[in-house]
Amino acid sequence: MTAEARKLLKELAAEGVSPWWAASQGEQPSVLDAVSCGFRGIRMPVGVPDGAVRAVCDLLRARGGFVAVAAAAFDGLSDPAAWLAAARVLCSGVDRPNLLVGVPANRAGIDAVTGCLAEGIGIESTVVVSVRQYRAVLDAQRAGLERARARGVDLRALGVATSCDLGVLDAEVNARLDRLPDGVASGLRDTAGLATARLLYRTRELALACEPWQSLREAGARPPMLLWSQTRPEQVRSLVSWNTAHVLTVETVEAAARGAGLEGDTLMGRHEQSTRALRLLAERDVDVEVIGEELLRARFG
Known part of the structure; x- marks a missing residue:
């Protein structure tokens, strides 16, 4: 890995x-x-x-x-009891x-989160692409x-x-924007992932400020982490804030290191402009919450 990439990390x-x-693998x-x-x-x-x-x-x-490993192939189990059993093994x-x-953030996986944590099993809920989905995950984690x-x-x-999975979300939103008439999607490409990330961050911070999470923190609980995955190199510097993580390939780190430097905290306090960005998409029949649900059904049935 180059010196520039190490510096970025x-x-x-x-x-x-x-x-x-x-x-x-390999x-x-x-x-x-x-x-x-690093x-x-x-x-x-x-x-x-x-x-x-x-x-x-x-x-x-x-x-x-930490080391994260999926409990099983994400298309291999379909009910909470099966995911809990795989996590135990x-x-x-x-x-x-x-x-x-790792368990998927579909209904079965979210239901399994509560049982896993109750037994002292650390959890990574994966494939989150919408605020509604994340609220359900946070409730299960709590x-x-x-x-x-x-x-x-x-x-x-x-x-x-x-x-x-912000990269998956951006790719799907961009594909739908590309099918709109010329000019309609101007300026809206590559906006869904960042706007969603900022709203997810806001959702977590509001939850942590409430009494149930404060009580858990006083009892020693770690604040839940937010991990950004499948991001493009140019997204790395625009997804920066406390208690987050970038899940990166070496190639992505190297490419990101060749770009501009970090810009400080880019997530805190950006929820209003992010809400507007998603509203602009919805006005063009590109609803990120609906797309998130469709992506989940396509992945897990």
């Missing part, structure tokens, strides 16, 4: 953004190289042997980092506190942490994260 961390490596660099370059978390592909995941967890644990096999078990507290689980050891 360090700058992100200084802004409260945890750089995660989106690892794939990809270079090695995990050790990735960590030494990645603070790693998302590993499903099916990696438990021993390999355990070793990565040990490597990152001293640095306060993975958690038991790896047996490390900084493991985040309920799970409350049940965990009642059962005497050490909340300080539980990682809670939600990953948002």
